[in-house]
Amino acid sequence: MLRLDGIARRFGDRQAVVDASFAVSEGSVFGLLGPNGAGKTTTIRMVLGMLGPDAGSITWHGRPVSGEPRSTFGYMPEERGVYPRMPADEHVALFGELYGLDRTTARARASTWLERLELPGDHDARVDTLSKGNQQKVQFASAVAHDPKVLVLDEPFSGLDPVNQVLFERTMLELAEAGTTVLLSTHDLDRVELFCREVAMIASGTVRFAGGVDELRARHDDLRRLVVEVVAEPDDPRLGFADAPAPVREEPPAAGVQRLVWELPPGVDPDALVAGVVGTGLGLRRLEIVEAPLREIFLREATAS
Amino acid sequence: MNPRVRALVRREFRERTRTKAFLIISVIGAIAVAFLTVLPALVDELSTPDPVVVAVESPASGQVSALRDALPERLDDGGRRYDVRAAADAKDPDLRLRLRTSGDRVTGVEVRGEDVEGDDARTVVAGVQQLALAGRLQAAGVDAGRTLRPVPVRAVSTDDGPDDTKQALAYALVLLLYLTLLAYGSSVSTAVVSEKSARVTETLLVAVSPREHLLGKLLGTGAVGLVQYGGWIVVAAITRAIAGAAGLGDSLGALTPGVAVAFVGFFLLGFGLFGTLYAAMCVGASRVEDAASASAPLAIPLIGGFALSLAALGDPDGATAVVGGFIPFTAPMVMFTRVALGDPSVLSVVVSVLGILLASGVALSVAFRIYGAGLLRYGNGAGLGQLLRRAGTR
Known part of the structure; x- marks a missing residue:
């Protein structure tokens, strides 16, 4: 060693x-x-x-x-x-x-x-x-x-x-x-x-x-994200379930599909968010917890005082 | 030798000897050496006048050979000054003096050609008269050989300085010493800095220590110098042999084995000292152009050494030469000049050599201290003081 x-x-x-x-x-x-x-x-x-x-x-x-x-x-x-x-x-x-x-x-x-x-x-x-x-x-x-x-x-x-x-x-x-x-x-x-x-x-x-x-x-658990892709139009009222906490809407991966991304800081329960999504009855295309990317961890560590 | 240093020396040697610059300098140097070896003899040969052809009309028996022996030789080289013949073809274009004689008397002298001096005519006539006098004395029973014994003449130079040939050779060699110390010293610094600027040094320093790196540079560059000298010496020897076979003299008569050994020895000593100093002064630079300015102060002792050598050429055992021979920075050139021309004691040569070795040792130990720090430094060049401070924390 x-x-x-x-x-x-x-x-x-x-x-x-x-x-x-x-x-x-x-x-x-x-x-x-x-x-x-x-x-x-x-x-x-x-x-x-x-x-x-x-x-x-x-x-x-x-x-x-x-x-x-x-x-x-x-x-x-x-x-x-x-x-x-x-x-x-x-x-x-x-x-x-x-x-x-x-x-x-x-x-x-x-x-x-x-x-x-x-x-x-x-x-x-x-x-x-x-x-x-x-x-x-x-x-x-x-x-x-x-x-x-x-x-x-x-x-x-x-x-x-x-x-x-x-x-x-x-x-x-x-x-x-x-x-x-x-x-x-x-x-x-x-x-x-x-x-x-x-x-x-x-x-x-x-x-x-x-x-x-x-x-x-x-150590940087709070940089994890929940990524959800559902079959819905942008103005589908059922997407309103997720007002608190509000997700980031990313570029739709395909027509009729919406991508919602939640950051998961301490206090935000990903299970509750998943349950909320399932409860809307919208068709699920993707449901994934993405680990904190090293790039963001790096930026945070590099800029920390 | 440590195998790592050996590998570095080999690389340095190959790198340098594979360049066009090396080839060009070696060839030009060889041509210059060959030229300078035979040039003085060639000039001498060309400037030596042909003997003055003297024809004696109706000579008495034995008069021609007696006159030939009686006439003086050239003072400078003992060659024939007059070519005395029995009456020759009057149209012989080489004929310059035609003597008409009657018995042992000269009845007339015909001078041909503008290149014959009046002195020649007078000398030849005097020669005939001398012979006549000798013959008559002999006939009168006087010992002519004793009475007319010529006053011996010995050529003595009135110049107190060293012999011209030796001086010219010493000048040429000390100039070569100065130029090669300057060239090879700078080439060490160029090699160090160009390796730095090519960023090879950082990789090298994982495999070898800074000391090994420095030794590799110095020994490799020194070996290139020795090989170049060796080549020139071979050219000089060949030229000398050819000149000898062609009946020409050469200018290397004064190059004794002692002078040759001293030349190579003082080159190595001088290169050891100045090569180390060049490496130490330039190791903080990152670019070749910075290296030139960093090493500029080293030109002062080199020029000083050369200037003192010029003084020593005129008076190799004078006070200036003696003092210059003991200063380590000027000694390689000045003491060499003294060895070539003067009569320094063995002790003074030993002291001079020890002085150079001691100075080289000090330079090497300083260079070893700062070399590692300097090699890893990039950006603005660092001076010796900065590097020494930084080396203290390595």
């Missing part, structure tokens, strides 16, 4: 990270969320040993990360950085060597990974002759060729076409299934909902939440 315990980091007068703590289970995809400037990059740099924390500790399997071999980690930063004039396969092999592989193994892994990531054309093409997406593949392969135990990915899907996004998603999940711990820093909350069971939300250098996604949603 990767554990951050009360870490803090200051740059001059600016406190970048304050008393941050969270734990990442081995072999999981862990979401690191937060607005720009929240302290995510500083946290990542501390996890990777590039910066030392002013206070607190970061451990991997109970041992300080500063004492871990560098090959424990792999990193793909948000800012794409590659040696433009190097051949792609040499680039990946170089990083393999820098992470401790011998030359022959590094070259073999480079070839395997570029194949796996479906880099088109010759693998010895200069990096600057590749498209942006393919350069991203070279960078991804450079981060994983040495088979790291902890892989930190910062916005790995941005700039990729949908086909390659799926390829990266699949590869990331395969790595996690194989035991690699993935720390995924992203603003793409839809993917976090898809891939992460645990997340940490950072805002203004402080961890606002760390734990399971379900637990996070439960």
Whole structure:
């Protein structure tokens, strides 16, 4: 397990990270969320040993990360950085060597990974002759060729076409299934909902939440919504049953169908609302309690003082 | 060597030697080296006058060979100044002086061509008269060889400074040292900052420590310099061999093994010091153009070293040269000049080298402290002080 315990980091007068703590289970995809400037990059740099924390500790399997071999980690930063004039396969092999592989193994892994990531054309093409997406593949392969135990990915899907996004998603999940711990820093909350069971939300250098996604949603239970679609015309008087609390009328999904959406703050009983709808005798097309979307939770956490 | 540093050195070396700029500079340098190797000898050869052809009409027996031996040689290189022949074809276009003799006397001198000086005619006539005198003394029973023994003449330069060839070579080498220290120093800073601006550094620093990164840059760039020097030395050796085979001299006669070793040694010492300083001064910059202004102050000690070397060329053991040879920032150029031209004691060379090594050690330890902080800093460039403060909290 990767554990951050009360870490803090200051740059001059600016406190970048304050008393941050969270734990990442081995072999999981862990979401690191937060607005720009929240302290995510500083946290990542501390996890990777590039910066030392002013206070607190970061451990991997109970041992300080500063004492871990560098090959424990792999990193793909948000800012794409590659040696433009190097051949792609040499680039990946170089990083393999820098992470401790011998030359022959590094070259073999480079070839395997570029194949796996479906880099088109010759693998010895200069990096600057590749498209942006393919350069991203070279960078991804450079981060994983040495088979790291902890892989930190910062916005790995941005700039990729949908086909390659799926390829990266699949590869990331395969790595996690194989035991690699993935720390995924992203603003793409839809993917976090898809891939992460645990997340940490950072805002203004402080961890606002760390734990399971379900637990996070439960904390923001009031953001759940009841969505009802009934067969009715807009002016059907039977829709008047729901005056208190009043629903939001959303765009009708089809002719002769009305969509009513209730927020469910504390004190509002969804069962009573459902009973009210059923009591109208209108034909039901949809009845669903929608969990709080991470996007709204994120906005609330990010803007909370 | 640590395998990570080795991999970084290899990458740096390949990256640099694969560029067109490297190829162009190497080729231009090689051409310049070849040219400068043979140029002085070539100029000398072209500017050396042909011997003045002298024809003696109706010479007495043995007079031609005796006159040939009696006439003076060229003072500067000992070559033949006069080509004395028995009466030749009067239409020989090379003929410049035609002597009419009667017995051992000269009865007339015919001068041909505008390039013959009056002195030549007088010298040749004097030569004939000297021979005649010697013959008559001999006939009178006087030991002519003893009586007419020529006064020995030895060429002595009135210039107290170093030999011209050595001085020219030292100047060329110290200029090369200055230019390469400047070029390779800046190329270290360019490499550091361009890697930062390409955002590779952040990924690299997960795999390697800032120290390893810095060492990789310095050793890789230094290796490129050594290879370039090595190539030029090979070109110089080949040119010298070809020139030798063609009967031409060369300008590398003064390049003793000691001077060559000192040159490479002081390049490495100077590069170690200035390369480290360039890396440290520029690591806070995010753009290549910022790196140039950040490293501008380093031009001062480099130019100062070159200026002191110029002074040392004239007086390699003078006070200015001696002092400059002990200042670590100027020593690589000044002490090299002293080694090439002067007579510094072994102790002073050792002290100078130790001074450069000590300064490099201090520079390296400062660079190690600030390098990590500087590499991760983007945006407005950070000065040394800022980076040192920030490094204290790493």
